[in-house]
Amino acid sequence: MxxxxxxxxxxxxxxxxxxxxxxxxxxxxxxxxxxxxxxxxxxxxxxxxxxxxxxxxxxxxxxxxxxxxxxxxxxxxxxxxxxxxxxxxxxxxxxxxxxxxxxxxxxxxxxxxxxxxxxxxxxxFQEDVKDVSLRHQLEARLKEEGAMTLFHELQKVDPIAAARTHPNNPRRVIRALEVYYATGIPISQLQKNQxxxxxxxxxxxxxxxxxxxxxxxxxxxxxxxxxxxxxxxxxxxxxxxxxxxxxxxxxxxxxxxxxxxxxxxxxxxxxxxxxxxxxxxxxxxxxxxxxxxxxxxxxxxxxxxxxxxxxxxxxxxxxxxxxxxxxx
The missing domain is CATH 3.40.50.300 (P-loop containing nucleotide triphosphate hydrolases)
Incomplete structure (x- = not known):
């Protein structure tokens, strides 16, 4: 047996x-x-x-x-x-x-x-967070809605990260939004948390x-x-x-x-x-x-x-x- x-x-x-x-x-x-x-x-x-x-x-x-x-x-x-x-x-x-x-x-x-x-x-860590599909969706929205729309969105969900990011740097804006929507945690918090x-x-x-x-x-x-x-x-x-x-x-x-x-x-x-x-x-x-x-x-x-x-x-x-x- x-x-x-x-x-x-x-x-x-x-x-x-x-x-x-x-x-x-x-x-x-x-x-x-x-x-x-x-x-x-x-x-x-x-x-x-x-x-x-x-x-x-x-x-x-x-x-x-x-x-x-x-x-x-x-x-x-x-x-x-x-x-x-x-x-x-x-x-x-x-x-x-x-x-x-x-x-x-x-x-x-x-x-x-x-x-x-x-x-x-x-x-x-925030470096671990990678969601390719979500990132592509955000990139598509950037083309359709413009950088300022995404930046204003970032201001609402993570004002600390928004204050550190220039509105004309869509790569950083998209990255911060990707982390937030993938984890539910602001990137500014992940950057300081163990x-x-x-x-x-x-x-x-x-x-x-x-x-x-x-x-x-x-x-x-x-x-x-x-x-x-x-x-x-x-x-x-x-x-x-x-x-x-x-x-x-x-x-x-x-x-x-x-x-x-x-x-x-x-x-x-x-x-x-x-x-x-x-x-x-x-x-x-x-x-x-x-x-x-x-x-x-x-x-x-x-x-x-x-x-x-x-x-x-x-x-x-x-x-x-x-x-x-x-x-x-």
């Missing part, structure tokens, strides 16, 4: 927080659900898009059946036109994790939003696989999303009155379908563009996680590896907790 199959819920000591991350489409949810078969877990989603209601298919949310089997946090907590930030997630997720510990359950953080995970585990590490021990596991295999899985998943009704999902969001300019809708899978609905391309081109942009997004996620400290990389080659990987994770997780108890 394997260690995994013999493990009892009561055998999980300590308060280590396990984080499972990696690029989109690699199998994070499948691994989390496999772990949930053997451990008393509650899942803390670290996905900046799954927080939004009505955006199910394009964000690859866990199914209603999965969420009924295992408690999930930070899914469907906001409408698409509401704002959220990594800083707010970090604060609220720490509170949720402590509540999970009080319920004698095992918090499992699962997601690919690197900035959310960074905020949760370590806090961050990072705020999490009040619990953690282990950050990053999944990886050979790039051709990952890209094959991404392409297949995009096709499945369209088969499941991605176009109809986007159409419903627009009919509900949500404008395409929203951050939530200006993301991979949604912006391309909006262009298709606007007759800017045919369906085949739309699908291929979503595949390409998703692969590019996965590449950026790899780059982000390679730049993080204190992560462990776990390679998988195919979905059939998931149960074996789960057994390995539980063995190592249990061992680490056991060792830490002995040190106390």
């Amino acid at each position: 394997s260690y995994l199959s013999s493990l009892k819920n009561t055998d999980i000591p300590g308060n280590l927080v396990l984080v499972i991350s990696g690029p989109t489409g690699i199998g994070k949810t499948a691994l989390a659900m496999e772990l949930a078969k053997h451990l008393p877990v509650e899942i803390v989603s670290a996905d900046s898009r799954q927080i939004y209601r009505y955006m199910d298919i394009g964000t690859a949310k866990p199914s209603p059946e999965m969420r009924q089997q295992v408690p999930h946090h930070f899914i469907d907590i906001l409408d698409p036109d509401e704002d959220y930030s990594a800083g707010k997630f970090g604060k609220e997720a720490r509170e949720v994790i402590q509540e999970i510990f009080r319920r004698k359950k095992y918090p499992l953080v699962v997601g690919g939003s690197g900035l959310y995970i960074r905020a949760l585990l370590q806090g961050f 990072p705020d590490p999490a009040p619990f021990p953690w282990e950050h596991l990053v999944l990886t696989m050979p790039r051709p295999q990952l890209y094959k899985q991404i392409n297949q998943r995009v096709e499945e999303m369209f088969d499941m009704g991605l176009v109809e999902e986007v159409q419903r969001l627009l009919e509900m009155g949500y404008p395409p300019s929203l951050n939530a809708l200006n993301s991979v899978g949604y912006k391309e379908v909006i262009a298709y609905l606007n007759k800017e391309m045919d369906l085949f081109t739309c699908k291929e563009l979503v595949k390409r942009n998703t692969r590019r997004f996965a590449k950026r996620q790899f780059t982000w996680f390679r730049g993080q400290q204190d992560v462990r990389w776990l390679e998988i080659h195919q979905r059939e590896d998931i149960p074996v990987l789960a057994e390995r994770i539980i063995n190592e997780y249990y061992s680490q907790n056991k060792n830490r108890e002995g040190d106390e």
Whole structure:
């Protein structure tokens, strides 16, 4: 009998927080659900898009059946036109994790939003904050609305940074706004604050696989999303009155379908563009996680590896907790 199959819920000591991350489409949810078969877990989603209601298919949310089997946090907590930030997630997720510990359950953080995970585990310096999509949106607004509009916006959200920035220096204005909208914290505050590490021990596991295999899985998943009704999902969001300019809708899978609905391309081109942009997004996620400290990389080659990987994770997780108890 394997260690995994013999493990009892009561055998999980300590308060280590396990984080499972990696690029989109690699199998994070499948691994989390496999772990949930053997451990008393509650899942803390670290996905900046799954927080939004009505955006199910394009964000690859866990199914209603999965969420009924295992408690999930930070899914469907906001409408698409509401704002959220990594800083707010970090604060609220720490509170949720402590509540999970009080319920004698095992918090499992699962997601690919690197900035959310960074905020949760370590806090961050302003240099850590990079949101390419948000920056591109701000640059587009600069062209359309002008530098003074963005500068006045900065004056409202971070007057200290605005006082240090010339209105005719749009690069610095955009950077300050990018940091604020990504984290919910003014850049002037981040520049003087030290990072705020999490009040619990953690282990950050990053999944990886050979790039051709990952890209094959991404392409297949995009096709499945369209088969499941991605176009109809986007159409419903627009009919509900949500404008395409929203951050939530200006993301991979949604912006391309909006262009298709606007007759800017045919369906085949739309699908291929979503595949390409998703692969590019996965590449950026790899780059982000390679730049993080204190992560462990776990390679998988195919979905059939998931149960074996789960057994390995539980063995190592249990061992680490056991060792830490002995040190106390």
